[in-house]
Amino acid sequence: MATTESVRPAGVDVPADVPQGRFLGRTVNYEHAAGIYGRPDLEFITSHYNIGDEVGYRAYAALKPLKGGGKAMFDQAVEHGIDSVENPPAELMELFKSVETVPDWVDWDQLHRGSVAYWRAGKIVVMTLAYAAIGAGFRTYGGSRPLVLSRRLIERDQVGRRLIETLRWAANSSKPEGMRRDGEGFRTTMEVRWIHAAVRYHLSRNDDWDWQDWGLVVSNVDSIYTMGCLFCEAVIDALEKAGIKLSDREKEDITALWRYIGHIMGIPEDINFTDWQDLKRKSAIVKMLEHPADEGCRALMKSLTDYMCEEEIEGYEVIPKVIDKRLDADQKRTLTYGLMRAWAGDDICNQLGIPNNRLRYLLPAAKPFLALYDRITRKLPHDDEAKARRAIEAFGVATRVREGETVVADSEDVVLKLARNSSRAHEILHKV
Template structure:
């Protein structure tokens, strides 16, 4: 049950609302209403932060994640209630099946790293309301590399075998992401520059639910387009994994997609109603391209082709996003997009046939896992990032509510 946190009004920045109601019926009503909904359990715990002290509250949270709520004898009722939900594993969740069916997905780790930046993250920037919290907390334009590494490290943890179990690193990171969202939500609601009438509640249920599309449907589709397709049971495991992650993140059942079809429906209504792209959206894309994606592609290309890295990044983004959104985000057009569109299906067929050859998945997976470790270490060294999430990032820069200094 979700507690309404702002008046029941449709944000004025949304477009084509009547068409959405006509096409999606009762689901549109729930999606639009949820623009006013936050995360009651996480929000209640964050409301206790002033009395507890930010540092003490976060230590309580980490202890409850690592040792259980019983290990926090002075835990406030809000934290006890939060972990009562987190500790109750839904009957539909089967972690063993997810681990079994996704044990070879790391064979495509090189491609998935590119897709994370050029598809998953960039796709969210075509919505000026959903990306507004990034603008007001300064997390991307000021340091795109650090933020991308934070997201990548979280995804690496939750995709490890056992990464969804109760006392795993992936579980703790996911719960901390949930509290970071609540801290940002509480901070922005108090700011005079947050326009509730236009944007709804910061990090609302509707936009939070769409993050599952960004990390499941969109990357799976993008992987196929660049010739790195997963097998059918691997894709099913990805949807199952993110259904549970969505539950841990506090997404209500009415918006939590269970499968590919429900993610596709969520993507359709999101794209139909999304606010217009603004200059900040374009600045986000320019920042992640300039500060992260182009340097990363330059490191992959032969030295003589390093100057083509921006063109490769733009081609990938246009392939993943489509020309309409890419035009709105001011991503330059390039003929290389058409080349990738032709080459991708051929590579997909070749790699799919490779996947069916007995005995090949294991060695390729081990090679991919070794690359993940090397890549994680290299990125942290190159970008001087030692923390995992923003709540543990060093101070000294722009204040952030997750650190307790904003």
Template sequence: MNLPLRGNSMNMSVSHHIRHLTRVGDPNRPALKSMRRVFRLLYGSDPHPTPGQMADIKRHMLMGDRLADAVVEMYKDLPVGQGRKLVDQALEHGIDSIDNPPQALIALFEQVDDEPIWLDHDKLRLACDVSRRVGPSGELVLRNLALMGGYLGAAAAKPLVFTGQLDRMTPRRLVETGKFWMDVTTVGGLGRKQEGFKSAVRVRIMHAQVRKMLLDSGKWNMEWGHPLNQWDSMATILEFSSIFLTGLRSIGFIFSKKEREAVIHLWRYIGFLMGVEERILPASEADSMRALYQVVATICDPDEDTKVLGLSLANAPTNIDGDRWWEKQLGQLERTLRVGYTRFILGDKAGDELGLPKTAAKYFWPAQAPLRFGSELVRLSVPGATQLLVKFNERVARQQFPQKVKQTQADTTFTPVSALAR
């Protein structure tokens, strides 16, 4: 999830390969050929979108979130801050606790409070355990594969560039995204009265507010698609699900099919709460990998903003922070290993497009994979080892995260930007 930054400076460039050009969706693009062959081998079908599917994809690139957008539109008819108060009251106490609630708010909460018939709470619990047991490696993959990879699609990354001050605000955005992830991947966290549910809805409203500000600015180029559109929002769900799993498996983690399907299911429900149309939400691992191919098939080329975003993320503070010389050295080592992981998993061409330095650290990750794989086999053979890992990593995360919030002064209430960069 790319939570928008806050700031007042902007570096905006226009991609020459915008989405409506015929090159988008061309199956002969080099990046698609190998993915298409692998998908056919694993799933026995062709993932490339048909003309009808391409038309539907383009339609979703021009769609916002009707229900959340209507709530944000409602804000202008209320005293400043009153709209957010109503949303918070409905989240905390239910829509029935509000006297004469606005129709837009009723419609939104009718959708999020209507638990889908396909929801499986056992799968949610399993997916949360999977998310915790991988420990710090999960953050590595989300930051240096999922977020970095998202920057390669220039159009989808434009909302971040519009709000500027990347160097100063990236650490805060990472912590805010981390707060969201921890909320929604806590066992039971997506219950109606729990923090995961509330965070998902608050982030949804924040995205709608940013979308309105971008459209009202007169600076948004619709050739990039609708800001924070449905297709890009579905792609963000993939970052936390299938891309997350793929990145972890690439460095030696083992997941059963049941665990992989559970993670896809978890993020299907989170996507539902965040306003992504069920029509395009993957319902299985195969659906998710097909959607990932289609996202790559419809992505536009990187541009100069890709490098700005990539370098900002690469230079963000590491988990090892301090003034002692050895802390600085360890921090630099962590930064180098992170860059190496991005180059290993995304390739050197993508690394160059992201402006990342070349480093031999990319060879560290395939070299350590057999050791990780071996430790995973031990975990699977020792009764109770998996749950022990889950509990240990949960405790560590709960102890360390508040300090990160304090250090970055992150806004964990998911309040949107107050003004666009100029």
């Protein structure tokens, strides 16, 4: 990692009086982390609390004055390429040149292997996505602020939709060939990138955004945490905690896949993780620096848990269906808390207010049997790709777009909810 001690970089629209990343309210343990990882690396990473997807943001800002916010032009470029767009602004051309120029480090065979390795364990992958990635992800203080301000994961009528949108994106992006230029994962990731730019544009102009505490909206550090720490590292670690052995090559392949997803999402090359060891190091630094979870994080966690345990989403059961149908809401909640304790660990669960219970020992008790099954099936003739595709297809029942739905959220709807609800954030964030 490079050093930026002599400069003070900042993204577009960041006010001049915003502190350097290491002095933001969200940054803790800086001196302790510098003693472990070195001051140059810490200076570089914390500078990215005030830098984000500048290429995508400039494109969004350039299109914003156009009819419909320029979304039709963006969609045209996503579906048919930038050459199909009549008189595109230079910023949009820059964006699509960046995503249509495949980096030298991309090996499509490796990304394909990463997709297969990610999904070959089957149904349990869905559980790790829900509990170890999405659920435990609410521990991040700075990255959760836009969700708190929009209330899209707090209002009961919005929680299910937001959950499905996230899982739909994760499944489309991580499936075999999903990130090819004409793949569903590529299109979905570009849609999410547009939403991030819209959220950043609105909140950067919103008096409810606390620059001194949170830094830039959807910063590069937030994106590293999401792509790397949650959907890559946390899922790999959770699978291994369940007894699913992943080889060193499989870990590198999965990491390469999520590195590329992050690249298309707009993470710059200089901050993006490069391999499994680099991801583990950056993850450890980010986790050490991040402010502990607060009431906003706990409100998001409670809202998601309550929804998953009390509501039914057709085709989507995190817990295996044979068990799910036999449990009432309180029993599901107890099981969910136990599994989160087992997968996410006590520190994160204590921060998020997740009660402890004896079902935390269910996963360690099942691990020897799952590990034995995994070892046996690895030695017998097997088709990992077929297993992965079956797992994704079964999960597709829930993530398939139904009539009247959009693949991911409508950016204007998200912005509307931010405008309507952001002033209510103090109800949660200042709760005593």
